[in-house]
Amino acid sequence: MAEADAVAWLNREMRGLAPSRASGSWTQRVAESGAADPQHVETRLAELHRRIRSARSEHAAEIETQIQRARANVPQAAEQAQQVAREATHFRAALQALHHSEPPAALACVHRLTDIQHRMQHARDLLQAADAWSYVEADVHAHIQERDYARAAQRIADVRDSLAQFAHSEHVSAQTAVLARLSDTLLREVQPMLAAAVTSGDVDAMELCAAVYARLQQDDALAELYLPARAERVHRVWADTDATLPAKMAQLGDALVALTDEEVHTFAPRLFGNEAAVVVAHTLATLSPSLATCVATAQAPLPDMVQAYEVAHAWAARLEALLRGATTQPVVQLRGSRDWRPCIEEAFAPFKAAYRALEEAYIEQAWSDTQPSFAAQLDRAMVSSLSDDMAPWLQCVTLVAELLHDQVMLARALRTEALQRAHALGAPLSDTQAALHASLDPGVAHRLSSTMDLLRQRYQSHARVNAPMHLAQADDLDALHDWSLIRAGAKMLGVVREAGEAMDTALHAAQRLVMELVLTVFRQHLDMYVAHGAWREHAPARTDPRVPMPTFSLSPTEGMVRLGEGLLNLPRLFEALVEREWANFAYGVHALDDERPRKTRTLSAKMLTHDMPDDTLDYVLSAWLRSLTLALLASLQQDALPRIVASRECDRAQLAADLDYLSTIASALNASSSALREWVDVLQLDARAASALPASSPLRASRAFALVWTT
Template sequence: MASSLESLGEYDDIVAWVNDTLPIDSDVSELDQSIVQLLASLDIAAEDTSSQLERTIDDVARSVPRLTYDLHFMNDGASTLQSALRHVCNRAVAVVPDPMKETLDHLRTLDKIKTNMEAARDVLREAESWSTLEMEVTGLLGDQQYAKAAARLSEASRSMVVFQNTPEYDPRRSLMTSLQNQLEASLSSALVSAINIQDLPACKDYFAIFSDIQRESEFRNYYNGSRKAPLATLWQSTRLKDCDEDEGVILFADFLPKFYEQCLTVLHHERNVMPEIFPDPLVSFSAFLLSALSGLQPSISHRLSTVSNHYGDAVLQELITLFKTTEDFARSVQNIMEKMKLSSSSEDTAVSPPAPRRRKSIRMSMSWRSAPVRASSSTHTISSKLASLSEWEQELFQPFLEFQVDYASLERRFLDNTLMATVTLDTSRPGKQDVARLLRERAVDAFGAAEESMNRCMAFTHGYAAVGLVQALDSFFKSFMDMWRREMHAQLQPSAHISPDEPEDEENAGLDYTSADWAVFQLSLHLLSSARSVHERLLSFESKLRVNITHISTSFRLAREDPQTFAMSASLRHLEQSVLQSAELQTLLEPQRPGQPEPLLLEARSAISECARTCQDALQHTILSPLIKALEGYASLPLWTAVDEVKPSANPKEVKLHIPSFSLDPSDNMKRVAEGLLNLPRLFEGYGDDDALAFSLDTLPHAQAASTEPSTPAPMGHARRQSVSAGSKQAVDREAISGAWLSSFGRTFLLHLTLQVLPSIQDLTPRGAAQLASDLGYLSNIVGALNVEGEDLSQWRRCVEADDLDAVSVKDDIWREVLRMRR
């Protein structure tokens, strides 16, 4: 427990410390005993800490007043010491006699004169040597004594600093360059020959000569140019089918492994040769590899671009193959360099190579903003690893970075291309096809291709393009469902199902539906069921995608916290410094809060909801079509303009009596409408067990208003998840589903009535108003039986039957419409 308490300060999360301290795998009794011991230890430790804190506070409180006094005392002592030193200096100057002062000034002058004379002598000697430099070096070159000539030039080069900031500097600098060029020209042919025949002693001597004249880089250029020539020839002379305009003999994906194999053969040879020539073999090895890769014509970037143009939308798989091959090559090169490090006895081999031409990454961003680590050494190690990304690694992986950053677009194009092949097969099949079944089959293909995308993301970007992966998948599924929504809309038109009259179904007799209506009804249910199946697949796929993202997050965290164990490859380090390392990626990789995780594919879910809405709209339109047709001539019925009968009188002088005759019975149109509404529950009795009706209830027309009903299930839920034994619960769910649909039907019908039919009535006499009030009251009772609230319907009724419209509290638009009708 003592060691556990000491480690408490290393944790930011107290829950994590408790989980690490307690033996979770033990049984309940041992765990309870451990908790009791831990609580006792924590109480004792808390008391000890409190006591130590109080003692510390007391000590500080006692020391602060004393500290002020000590500082004051030190200030006074320093002032006294300064005055004493000033007094001693004044006395020392006064003690020295004037003759002694003059003697010291004279000695100082003589010393300065001596120093200047020595400097002048050195200048004169250098001038004398420079006067004969050209003749001496030319003579040595003529005698082929190249080492002596290099040594003479090296000595003269060291003396160039003497002439700096003088008129003699530029002429001597020009002479030095000219003599060095002559020496290099004299050695060039012999050097190339020695390199070609691998005369290692001669190459080593030539390197020493070039080093004496500060031309090591020229020697490396000669050496690298000669040794990389076979590789450059192989790269340039091989004609590729998918890169070159003319007919090639091999694909780039097949050629690249052979090229890298040839490179490794050359590098293995250089691993044994370079230590015999160069004092820094590892640096020279890296520089040679950089020279070989950067000198390829056409460049790697150019060939990757031509490959992309050749394969088009399907290029991602080719890029992954090429990237994996390149990673394997980089690992092999790293193994060779590790062997060179182990065989080298000098620590200077670990120095970074010189950068004669520094290549800048075109897509670099901020470094990894890592989470707090346990020790500062880890942060230092990560920084050193990022800084150690050598130039040859950048040259090797930089061409892929442009495609890796554009991974979202590449993945989306690849998914579309994969799915298009299956869609093309569907369109080529003769005859009429089952659209609902075809949707489920194509969904299997779509999700199968999408599951492979997670592997492609890891293979090509090591998870750094996870944000692009989510975007590509979300956009892909949205487009997929939008395509099927358009197909649904076309298939759910009644004109697409016109067929000869069929015998009427006895079970649904009297419901005023045609065979085309029943076909649309059945197809709507089947498509809604298919949409539900796609939604379930999407939820399952999101779970797999989240597990994959969690795995990526764990890998990154382990690499940050323990870089020694989880070392990063060159390609991974290169990706870590790219713009893929973004704030969006950090947000995506953050651990999810406990409970319901945030959805990843929002647009895909929305597209599925739109498909469900399309099916529900078609189903509702089909069900309500007889009711809507029954109201087509309702606004123009003569009932609304009817007037009361006038009874004639036998005596002309008597006043004629107006005897009103009100028909309190609803009109025939309203009776047919009410009969159709009452038949709706019977229509759903045969489909109560259909899970399609329970799917996406929140997208039902006017479902937001209906959601206040207690019978409405949760959005996007599947109301029937219980076992067969839970019969009573299933019955409740069936009633809830039917209630939601009937409520939606009722609200849609009432909106059609109150917004379109009733405002179309032109005139309304008192007798017509009474008849309309009777119809609306009768309809209110019917929709009330369907558990539908008709507030607008009730307001229309109150306003129609009122004698004084100004006294009625209704909506302004209803009040104005009734006022217009009644004039």
């Protein structure tokens, strides 16, 4: 018993007892609780104690009895457990046999009963539907009168589904005809509503009409009405556009993007799911005129065609991004092609197939169109060369070099535009490079080379006619070189270098121009040598008192000595120019007409004889000096010497001495000439020795022998 319960019991028992004096702690607590007589409490406690002991004895006796019974039952329970263990195997085998035989049969029976139930329910439904066949026409007309098209379509769909179970019945055929007539009636009522909804963009009305078409299984009929109506706005923009092909493509793209955006975000999610691409494909396929016809008949220039292709692919990318949205459950199925890309690719396919030929023709025409402007600028630049003075030629050469540089930049711009067009079309780079090599490079090379050759010829004629009068009085030829003019001419080499590859003719023309500018003074000196040289025979005057002295070894004349000294001083002067214009002179050094491919001697101010690689200053300088010297010797042999030997006053011995001296100078400059040695050998012959030469002699077969002894 809990302490609180004991206190409560004591309080209850001791109520009404006479108060007594308390003694001790327990007595004090009893007194404080309000009990009247502690003796009465003690009596009751003793009685309670006796009851507790009696109850405990009874419980102990009961427990002992139960223990005895359990001891008696344990052997019996153990025996029963052993018996159960013995019978468990047989019982388990019986259960397994029952499981394999009875449950499948029971399950089969259950399935048969369920199937019978379903069939009975289905038959009941069919009977109910068949009972309602006679009311379908009235119901549908009633719904149409109420403009409840959805319920009318659902009523027709329900009857149609029920008729499917009786497909071979004659009565079903009649009912099917009735349903077809009702469907047509309903569609005639819905079509104006659908057309108005498509025109106004009323999505709710369109969704209602789409549900009607879906229940009537008339998705194709809906598509036949919906697709042309949606494409009409784009077709109107396409037909009304009267602009260039790129602008026409841009306007078509804007209209298509607006249509697709409206389809994807407004109509398709509620009507067709993710079938907005069908609308785009139908719109592009039904353009009038077609996209392919418009591109084929546009007759647009190549840049406009490429720009139109870029514009088309730009809005095609925007369409793809719009059509990549999430899919929703469609109300009706739009059957049709979703692939609208071929409309664009097929339209530009013929153009891309003929791209190389078109590129060649366009580049060639574009370059030809710049010819009149170039010719006018060239004429203005050439005006400065009309003066009799040599000074304006510096301005003329500078202006022509700048003009040709502008032409190279123009060609580079055309090349860049062609590469950009090829990149935009995805055309092979090899086709573009081939078109450039076939149409642009020859035109650029011809313009550069013809201009440089014209400039060289005019300068050469001007220099011969207007030779400086003080040329004969000059102590040496070094001071007569116009190195500013020569450096301006060297810019032509830089122009060709910037032009790139396939400029061999222009490179040779630039090299010929530079050599002409360098050799001008030497050519003028040769002309003076031909006109006033000391190679003439002079009979002694009758009044000359001097006694003629025999000559055993002729020395070169003063004019030839001055020419040789000028050639020997040329390396020192020319080296400074090559150092300043190193990149220009080094470019195309292998294209020099007389450049030796491997090892050559150099006559720079640094070294006299050296074998060097072909990318050094000495190599470039030596190659140019050799070409300059051989060009001067060729001019001497082809122009000057035939005029000299044709003169009756020609002193062959003196001329041979001059040429021998010049041949020695040429050898020192690494420009030995076997043809010049033939001239020396022929001029040293007398008449008897010349006639004695055998017919098989190489000397007799030479051009020099023919000019000296047979004319």
